[in-house]
Amino acid sequence: MTDQDQAALWSDSGYVTEIPYMRDYMRYQAPISMAFAAAANGFDAPDYRQPFRYCDLGCGEAVTTLTLAAAYPYGTFVGVDLNPTHIENAEKLAKAAGLTNVSFLVADFQDPGVMEQGPYDFVAAHGVYSWIAPEIQNQFHDLVGKIVGEGGLLYFCHYVRPGSGKIEVMFHLIQSLMKDKTGPLLDRVRAALAEAKVMCKDGAPIFSYHSSLAGYLEELENRDPRYLVHEFCNHFFYPRYFPQVADDLAAAGLHHVGSTRPDRYGLETLFEDEVPDALKGLDHATAEGRASLLIVDQFRWDVFRKQDSAGASQISIQNRLGDFILDSAIFPYGYPKSVTLWEKEVIFDPAAFAAISALANPGQLTIGQILADPTLAAIPVDKAVSTILQMVGSRFFHPILHPAGRPLARGQNKLNLSMPFHAELGARDLRVEGYLSLPSPIIGGVVSLTGFEGLATLAHDGRNRAEAKKELRRQVKKLKKPERKRLKRHRYKKRPDFEASWSRFERRTLPLLLKYGVLRPE
Ligand SMILES: C[S@@+](CC[C@H](N)C(=O)[O-])C[C@H]1O[C@@H](n2cnc3c(N)ncnc32)[C@H](O)[C@@H]1O
Structure with a gap:
């Protein structure tokens, strides 16, 4: 392959540029989700109801950035991506949508232009960190350490060891099978997957060593082709152990404060029986790091906060959650009695659930108002708070920005x-x-x-x-x-x-x- 061919398919840093990525909305990077994740662990967050600055690193075609710019018209959004086609399409979409509070930069993580536009209250990087070389991951640590403002939040998702083993093996198998193929990356990756399938049928030892690999291969057959290319055709796939990532970010002034997966709000949901003694009495970040190893974590949706020293601002969860308005996302007759949070089956406390859901259903009250309501007088505050977190984890309830409107009777109005x-x-x-x-x-x-x-x-x-x-x-x-x-x-x-x-x-x-x-x- 000539250098020119290489340049058409990958950026200098080895990230795929031949095919644009999918256009999907990522709920995990909404400012309210990031703020709730921090509050659920007792940490402060920037006020998402006031003007704020938001940066989306590796924004792709920026469907998420644009959607958030529309949902938070008082926020200022900047999308950054090294792929000029992504940014060109993002700019066209922004224009068509009439959005004026969003701008874009064709830039990589060491481009001074990104730094110049900071600091930001919220920084997000969805689906980027695990697919870049170690030196680019270091550029990322360096960049976010500088552009997240004091008290601001960083969200990013990433594969982690030890659970990422299956995906790493598949990545290297596909890369090896693609080596002798030419043509568009999509054809190459498809041919490689087909060959892997034959190997699997023929009983290649790798498939018995990693028993879940065969199922994963089947799953991949139904994935969007753009996903396959961006998952397997980059030059690098480098999942790391979470404690290493957390240490690197701590050195840049960013400390772990939570997960935007609402079913993963605390250690209690990660362990089937109870939180092991080895995790008790530790500060939040150390406990999280150790837990990640014990549960053989595979993928994480982490939120970090820029602060002077870890834990300095952790206060009672109830105070932090107080200002969020709680709403029900479904009609009351559909409420469940129990829910699976992460790996654990949780049965709601019936009295707390009944009282809280009745108050939350119209989407008018803050969690502070709900906790102070006389109908909760007999329920201990800790129980009420943990029930609220479980309810949000179930996704049938969620924090919202402003009080919900009341559904109108169907009429002749336009x-x-x-x-x-x-x-x-x-x-x-x-x-x-x-x-x-x-x-x-x-x-x-x-x-x-x-x-x-x-x-x-x-x-x-x-x-x-x-x-x-x-x-x-x-x-x-x-x-x-x-x-x-x-x-x-x-x-x-x-x-x-x-x-x-x-x-x-x-x-x-x-x-x-x-x-x-x-x-x-x-
Ligand atoms: C898997 S896509 C995710 C896109 C979007 N965040 C989403 O979730 O839909 C990863 C994006 O990161 C961009 N990217 C990769 N390395 C980068 C770097 N060093 N600097 C800037 N952008 C980068 C790629 O061009 C690509 O658009």
């Missing part, structure tokens, strides 16, 4: 999409991805809609109920075959199903869209 992230962009997402994520200024994130729900939502923009139904019928009729296929994947079967799907949308989805301010009466 409804409009409330965000500048407008219909045209949404329609493109539906066509390309088969689903739609619309920003909500109340959630501080998105409402995710499957195909039919997405189309129905867009059909409501600028129309009353009867007009929207007519428009939706017209749109469903004119769908092309592949688009129809995508809709089928998302529960909408065929035309006679229209009425049932419409009424499900009206009963379940429309009230949520109104509650979360995605659609507003004219």
Whole structure:
């Protein structure tokens, strides 16, 4: 391969540039999720309800950055990526969405331009850290140490040892099988996967040594081709042990404060029976590091805070959580009695759950107000707080930015999409991805809609109920075959199903869209 071929496929640092990455919204990097993760462990966070600065490192085509810019119009967002095609597409999307609080930089982690735009209150890097060389990981530590402002938060997700072994073996197997192949990376990685499958069938010892490898190979067959290329075709895949990562970041002034996976809010959820003695009485970061090894951690969604010394600002969790408004994401008749948090089955305390869910359901009260409510008087505060964390971990409840609106009775009012992230962009997402994520200024994130729900939502923009139904019928009729296929994947079967799907949308989805301010009466 000539140097020119090499340059068309990878950046100087060995990261794939031939094919753009997928366009997905990553809920874990929302400012409210990062702030809640810190608060759930007793740490302070920047105020996500006031103007703030946010940087998305390795933003790809920036669907997440743009969605967040729409959901937090008072925030200032900067997306950074070394791939000029990614940034070009991101800029086009920003323009189409009419977003003026977001800008982009074609830059890598040592580009002084990134530093010049800091410091930031929130910095995120989703899906980047494990796929870059050790020296680039060091550039990353250095950069985030400088651009996260005092008291600011850093979120990034990464594979970690010892659990990443299976993925590392697959990476090196695929890389080895790709070596004698030429042509586009996508063809090469597919051919390598097919060869690996034959090896697996023929009983190659690696598949018995790593017993979960065969299942993983099957899983990969159904993955988006862009995912396969960005997962296996970079020159590097370097998962590290979490304590090493935490030490490097501590040296840069960043200390671990939590996980944005709400089902992983504390050590209690990680161990089946109880937290081992070896983890008791330790400071937060040391306990987290040791736990990561004991549970054979594979992938992490970590939040770090810039502070003078670890733990300096840790105070009671109840005080930190007090200002978050708690909301229920589903209707009360669907509430579960127990939930699996990470690996552990947790049964809700019935009295605490009943009292808290009744107060949280309308999405009007802060956790502080809920804890002070007389209906919780007989419940110890610790029990109430841990039940709230379990409820958020279940994902049936979530913290929101502003009090939720009240669902309106269905009438003849015209409804409009409330965000500048407008219909045209949404329609493109539906066509390309088969689903739609619309920003909500109340959630501080998105409402995710499957195909039919997405189309129905867009059909409501600028129309009353009867007009929207007519428009939706017209749109469903004119769908092309592949688009129809995508809709089928998302529960909408065929035309006679229209009425049932419409009424499900009206009963379940429309009230949520109104509650979360995605659609507003004219
Ligand atoms: C797997 S994609 C993730 C994109 C996006 N964050 C998401 O989650 O959808 C990783 C991104 O990091 C970018 N990247 C990799 N190394 C980088 C570096 N050294 N500097 C800036 N961006 C980098 C790549 O171009 C790519 O867009």
